Amino acid sequence: MDIQYYLQQLVNGICLGGMYALMSVGYSLVYSIMSFSNFAHGGVIMVGAYVGFFALTALKVPFLVAFLLCGVGSGLLAIIIERLVYSPLRQRHAPSLYFIISAMGASIFLENFVIATIDGTPRNYPTLFSNSIKIGSLSLGLDSLLMIIVSAVSLLILMFIIQKTKIGLAIRACSYNEKAGTLMGINSSLVIFVVFMMGGILAGFAGMLYGMRFIVKPTIGQVTNKSFVAAVFGGLGSLPGAIIGSVLLGIMEIFVASINSNLRDLFVYALLIIVLIIKPSGLMGKVVEDKA
């Protein structure tokens, strides 16, 4: 129990947090535009993990190709869900609670579709990176390093798109006020399309990282509830908030787990409740006033 140990735990926490960040930005992006919690996101992540698994084991493609396939698969799935499930509701201006129910339905559908077509048994990814690098006396697994790098790079690219490109400007405008954005000539359908695509691609990456680190099974989607907690913790609808919230949550979770591993899930949900009671808008979320 010395400084080495804590540093090691810190690295593990950042790894986990980075993965949560990849998942929670998808939640947050959708929430910022459409103001509903997209619970189908967990299913998208799960499918991503399976795409990666079969790409590596059945197709035997190199890691990088499998990784890109994950992104493509999940991105496509997210878009399909948006078109088939949310789009009809959107055209009818349905209240956000209907979106949530539909999302739950989609999540049940995806999870059980995988159970029915593949099966429910947990599978292990083939070991890709078993080496580790020693920095001082700190041992850093290559897979952990990869997770941190992948998360950081994809999040940086995402931030670049949001902050510097024209479509990013449109996304920001729509998240501020979708109606006004549409009046200014923004194609809000396109914005929603792009948001789901980007969220889906990152979800695919996250799914593959999760599978590499832990295990692939149809119920991964439920595990991703934690990334949703991270999004709330950081402030729903705020992208930097989601990232910071995720990394903090990852670090805290690992430290709680190092005290008592049974408490880690409980801690996450307790944190959610505390945040909602004390500051529902989270660390960086905007406060929404009830308009008459």
Added chain:
Amino acid sequence: MFSWYYIEGILIQSCYTLLIVLGLSILTGYTGMFSFGHAGFVCIGAYVSVLCTMGFGLPYLLSLLIAGVVAMIFGAALGKITLNLKGDYFCIATLGVGEAIRLIFNNLNLNLNIGGKTFILDGAKGIASIPLHTTFPVALAIVVIFLTATAFLMNSKHGRSMLAVREDELAAQMSGINTFRSKMLAMCMSALYAGIAGGMLAHYFGYLQPKMFMMVKSTEYTIMVIFGGMGSITGSVLGTVLLCALPELLRAVGDWRLVFYGLAVIVIMIVRPKGLMGGKELPVGKFFRWIGRLLTGKKNDPPPDSDPPGEEVPA
């Protein structure tokens, strides 16, 4: 396959699920607040009632009552801190609470010794060999009592206030309705129902494990309310019975039944978001009066203008 034992099982399950859904209907259908943590209340009710019957040796019905009251107290406490959250945030909070309750029971190890009897609660392994007190007549009687109570509640001033809160909280507030009190009442009632149903569930299955109360369960209950139609008691009854029977009828297709279930939810949201009943009630009262007339043979009444339930197709 369709032995009475099997059918009775489905009927008992429908009964306690209906009780939960009725409670949720008060909260969601009438007051407009979505809960994704109702399995948590069911969980509390189940454990409390089992503690009462197995630990303290109390009679079954009393244990149900205690379970309901404990769940209600918990619901009130939860309501106190979360009812002021708006829309999505409230349902996220209930999600967190529901999962937290399950995880607490997952980590709880009890080994009580009450009056010579040992009561063992072993975390994720749960409790085994619970006496099977929930029979179909008992379950049906309880549900009918609560159905009637709900119908009366909804036609009272409190029920109307809840509807007003659902339609427009601000406007309700301005018309002099204490919206917080209405929401609190809805929360307490629905937690009470869920707690009692939890006790019935525990004494039907004969064992308890925290994983019986996953978030998916909460979602299923909410889906039943939506499926039947928000703000309709008969709709909730129809929704629950249909959705309880559907997986059983689809049991032949094995793993695919939950796939269809998920698909059905999506299709309902797109095609008929109002649910089966669309906020209307089946004319149960008229139906009973019609039967009464048939039995007493009074012919001089004006002819009944309603169809028997089941054939009513609301616009």
